Amino acid sequence: MKPTQMDRLDFVSSIVLTIFGIAILVESLRMPRLENLKVNQFTVPGIVPGVLGLLLAVCGFAILVRSVKRGGWRLGITGQDTAAWVTSAPVQRSAATLGLTLLYALVLFPHVPFNFSTPLFVFAFVVTAEAMALGRWPKWQAMVTGLILAVLAGLIIGYVFQQLFFVRLPGG
Amino acid sequence: MDGFNSFLGALSAMVTSWAIIDVVWATLLGIVVGMLPGLTATLGVALMTTLTFKMGTDQAILILVCMYVGAIYGGSRSAILLNIPGTPANAATSLDGYPLARAGKAGSAMAIATTGSMFGGLVGMVALAFIAPVLAEFALSFGAYEFFWLAVFGVLVAGQLTSLDDPIKGWIAGFLGLFVAMIGREGIHGVPRFSYGSTDLAGGIGLLPAMVGAFGFAEILTVMRQEAYSVVHSRVDSIWGGIRESYKYKMTALRSGLIGTFMGLIPGVGEDMGSWASYAAARQASKNKDEFGKGSVEGLLAAETGNNAAVPGALIPVLTLGVPGSAPAAVLLAAMVIHGIRPGPLIMIESPDFVFSVVAMVFLATIAMGVLGLLLTRPLIMVLRVARERLMPIIFVLCTVGAFAIASRTFDVWIMVFFGIFGFVLRELKYPMAPLILGIVLGDILDKSLRRGLVLSDGDFGAFFVRPISMVLWVSALGFILLTMPSVRKMFTRLFNRDQADKQS
Amino acid sequence: MKFVQAFGAALALSTILAGTAIAAEYSWKPDKPVTIIVPWSAGGSTDSVTRVLAGELEDALGQTVVVVNQPGAAGSVGTTGAWEAPHDGMTWGAGAALDLGSYQVLGMLDVPLTDWEVYLHIANVAVVGANPDAGYADFGELLEAMKANPGEISVATAGVTSGGHNAMESIAQTAGVEYRHVSYDGGNPAVLATVSGETAITTQLASEQAEMIRAGRIIPLAVLSDKPLNIEGFGEVPSIKQWIPEIKTAANYFGIWVPKDSPPEVIETMNAIWADKIANSAAMKEYAGQRGAILDPSSGDAAVAAAMPALTQNVWLMFDGGKTENDPADFGFERP
DSSP, X not given: OOOXXXXXXXXXXXXXXXXXXXXXXXXXXXXXXXXXGTOOGGGOTTHHHHHHHHHHHHHXXXXXXXXXXXXXXXXXXXXXXXXXXXXXXXXXXXXXXXHHHHIIIIIIHHHSOHHHHHHHHHHHHHHHHHHHHHTSOOOHHHHHHHHHHHHHHHHHHHHIIIIXXXXXXXXX | OHHHHHHHHHHXXXXXXXXXXXXXXHHHHHHHHHHSTTOOXXXXXXXXXXXXXXXXXXXXXXXXXXXXXXXXXXXXXXXXXXXXXXXXXXXXXXXXXXXXXXXXXHHHHHHHHHHHHHHHHHHHHHHHHHSHHHHHHHHHTOOHHHHHHHHHHHHHHHHHHXXXXXXXXXXXXXXXXXXXXXXXXXXXXXXXXXXXXXXXXXXXXOHHHHHIIIIIIHHHHHHHHSSOOOOOOOOTTXXXXXXXXXXXXXXXXXXXXXHHHHHHHSTTXXXXXXXXXXXXXHHHHOSOGGGTTSOOHHHHHHHHHHHHHHHHXXXXXXXXXXXXXXXXXXXXXXXXXXXXXXXXXXXXXHOHHHHHHHHXXXXXXXXHHHHHHHHHHHHHHGGGGSOHXXXXXXXXXXXXXXXXXXXXXXXXXXXXXXXXXXHHHHHHTTOOSHHHHHHHHHHHHHHHHHHXXXXXXXXXXXXXXXSHHXXXXXXXXXXXXXXXXXXXXXXXXXXXXXXXXXHHO | OHHHHHHHHHHHHXXXXXXXXXXXXXXXXXXXXXXXXXXXXXXXXXXXHHHHHHHHXXXXXXXXXXXXXXXXXXXXXXXXXXXXXXXXXXXXXXXEHHXXXXXXXXXXXXXXXXXXXXXXXXXXOBEEEXXXXXOOSSHHHHHHHHHHSTTTSEEEESOTTSHHHHHHHHHHHHHTOOOEEEEOSSHHHHHHHHHHTSSSEEOOBHHHHHHHHHTTSSEEEEESSSSOEEETTTEEEOBGGGTOTTOOOOOEEEEEEEETTSOHHHHHHHHHHHHHTGGGOHHHHHHHHHTXXXXXXXXXXXXXHHHHHHHHHHHHHHHHTTSOOSOGGGGTOOOO
C-alpha cells in the first residue's frame, strides 16, 4: 500500500509525541514527593502529570504503529520535492505571514507606540499579501485603501481598548 | 403561580425608559466583548463592576447581567463567521457554524444561534425562578469524585466529537490540553511544576491567551496558507429561514436547555461543559449523525442553547449558595456583595424580591440579546465579503491586543504566539483544537479533584465509582466512547436486532 | 488625536456618570486611570473588597480606578507585576499583608514587606466552622475527637499559604493534634465543601463563612482571636482561648500597596485619603460588618506593625511545617 502524505506526517509527529510523553513521565517522577511533610502519598504533585505523560506516550506509540503499518516510514524525501515545496505559493505565503505577525507581536507591539506600530503592521501586511496574490505590486488605489484601512484599524482598536476598556498598552 | 406573579411584579417595576436604555447598551457592549477574541464575559463583567459601582443596586446588577448574557452569546458570532470562538464556551459552536457560513448560510447560522441562545436563556430562567433551591442542593452533591469524572468525561467526549474519523487524535489533543494546565504552581502543596525557575511559567499558562492563539492566530495562518480563499456572498433573507429551521428541532433545543442549565449549576465548568454536553447529547440522539461537524443545524443549535442556558444556571448557586457556577458569575457575585446583597441560603427568605428581580433581568437581557442579535446579523455578514489580505491583519492585531489586555502581561502575548504556531502545526496534522482548550479548562479541576478525592478516601480508588452521580458520569463516559466505536456499535445493533427478532417470533 | 481622546473621555465619563465626585485638594492628581492589580481571580475576597475600596478612592482622587485581576502562584504573579510596573504611583498591588510579606521567605518575590508603602483596611479572623451533621456541639468536643482519632478528621482550607491553613496549623501545633488537610481553590469552595459534608471542618475566614453560619449550614465552634466575634444575624462566637489559652492569635489584614520609592506626593496624598476618607467610609464599614470583619485602617509604620504578628507567625509555621527551606530568621523574622 502506498503511504499517504498524512501517514508520513503521522510517522514523524508520533515519534515526537511519544518522546514528549516519556519526557513528561520522567519529569513527573522527578517531582518532589514531599515525604518530609507527612503528606498523603496519593497527593504528590507528580501523579496526574505522570499519568498524562504515560497516556500521551501510549497514544503516540499507537499512531506510530499505525503509520508504520501503512508504510509511513518511507518518507520519500527528495531534494527536488523539498525545493518545489519551499518555493510553492502556500509555503511562501505562510512564511511571509509568520514573519510579519511575529515581527508585530514580539517586537513592534511591546516596544513601539501602538498608534504607530499597528497601522504600520496592517499596511505592510495588506500590501505584501496583495502583492503575493497578484504577483506584482498592487495599484496605487489598492495601496491607498490599505493605508486608510491601516490607520482606521489602529485608531479604532486603540480607542476601544485604551479608552473603553482602560487597558494600558505597552510601547509608550 | 405565586412565583409567576412575583416575576411579573419585578418585571413591571424594572421596565422604565432608563432601564431599557441600559439594557440596550449593556447587551450591545456585551455582544461586542464576546465577539472580539481575547475580550471575554469575565473581563467584561469585571470591568462593568467597577464602572457601575456608584449606581443603584438594581441598575448595576441589570447592566452586569446584560453584559454577561450578551458576551456569552456574542462569542458565537466570530465562531460562525471566522472559525474563531469569541469565548471558550463557543468552541463547539464553530464546529458546525463555520461550515454553514462557508456554504453561504451565515445569515441562517447566526439566526439559529440567536434562536438557540434565546431559548436556552429562557429555559435557564424558568429553572432559576421556580426550582433554584432544589437545584442548589443538587450542585452541593458535586464533590471531588464527581468533578473528577466530569473532567474525564468532558475531555474524552470533546476529543471524540471533534475528530470523529480518528478519535485518538482528539484524545491526544485533550491530553495535551490537560498537560498545559499542569504547568505552574499546583494548588495543593504549592510545588511549581514544569516551571524551571521562571516566575511567569510558575504562574501557569493562561487559558485565554492560549485560546486566542490556538483558535485565532492558528486560523490566520491556516487561511493564509490556503490555495484559494473565496469571499462568500450570503443570502441575507435566510435569517427567517434559520429561525424556522430551529423550530424543527425543538426537542434538541429543550434537551440542550436542560443540560445547559444543569451544567451551569456546577462550579467551575459552567458554559463550556454546557455547550459540549448538549452537543454530545444532540449527536447521540440525532438521526443525521454524519452531518455533525460538517454544518449540522442541530449541532449548532444544541451548542448555542447549551451555553446560554448555563448563564441563568450559573446564577442559581450564586444566589442560593453564594458560590459561583462560572468565572463571570464569580464576578457577578462579587458585585452583588459590593452592592450590599448577601447571596446565600437565606436569600429566598430574606430578600425573595431580589431573586425575582434577577429573573426579570435575565429575561430583559435575553430578549435584548435576541433582538439586537438579529438586527446585527445583516451588517455582520459583510465580514465574509472582506478579502483575507485585509481581514487577517486586523484580526491578528485583535488577537495580540486581546491576549495582552486580559492581564496586561507581555508574557501572555508570547503564549498567544506559541499556541498559534503550535496549533497551526497540530491542525495541519489533523489534531482538533477544541479538546486542547477544554483540556486547559478542565486540567486543574481534574488534577485537584483526583488528589483531593484520594485524600478524602484515604487512597481508596473504589470511592470514585460508587456514589450515584459519579456512577452516572463514568458509565456515560464509557458508554459514549464505546458506542462511537464502529465495531462496538455494530455489535450492539446486532444484539438489538436479535432481540427484536426474538420478540417477533 | 486630541479630539478622539476628548471624545473618548467624554464617552467613558458618560457611561460612568452616576455620582460625580469632587476631588479634594490633594497634591497628587493622577491624569490617567489608576490601576490596582488584584493577584487573585475576580470574585474572591480580595477582589470584592478591593472593588469597594476602588470606588472610595475614585471619589477621593477624582480619577477612574481600574481593578485588574492577575491571578497565579498564590498571588505572587500579580504582586510581581505591581512591583515591576514603573514606580510612579499609577500601579498598586492588593491582597493580604500576610501573603505580601511571605513571598520573600517562600522564594517567590525577593521584596520584603518594608520595601512597600502599605495601606491596610479591614482585618479578618479565622473561624473554626463545623458541618451541623458532624455532631460537634463545641470546640472542646472537636479537640477530643481529634485527639481520639489522629489524622482522621478532615479540615477544608484554601491551600497551604491561606489564612485558614495557617489557623489550623497553629491549632494543631499548639494543642498537639493531627488532622487531615484537604485544600480547595479558594475560601468559598472550602466553606462549601464543609456545608456539603465532604469535610467535617473548615478554618477559613469569618467573612467567607458568614452567610452559611447565618443560615445554620455551618456551626461556628470558635474564633481565632482574643475576643469573641459577633456575627450579624447569628450572635457571638466564643474565642478559642477558652479551650487553648496558650494559642497565639493574630488578625489577617487586607490592603493595597505601592513600592516605597514612589513619588512623595503619591504617598502624602494616600496617607491623607486613608486618614480622612477610608477611616470613615460607610461603604467599607458596611462591607466589613456584613462579613464578620473589622474596619481598622492604618498606613505607614502603623500598618507594618499591625501586619507583623500574623506574618511572623505564618512564616515560622511554614518553615516548621517544611513548606519552605528558607530560614525566616535570615529575613529578619524573630521566632515568636
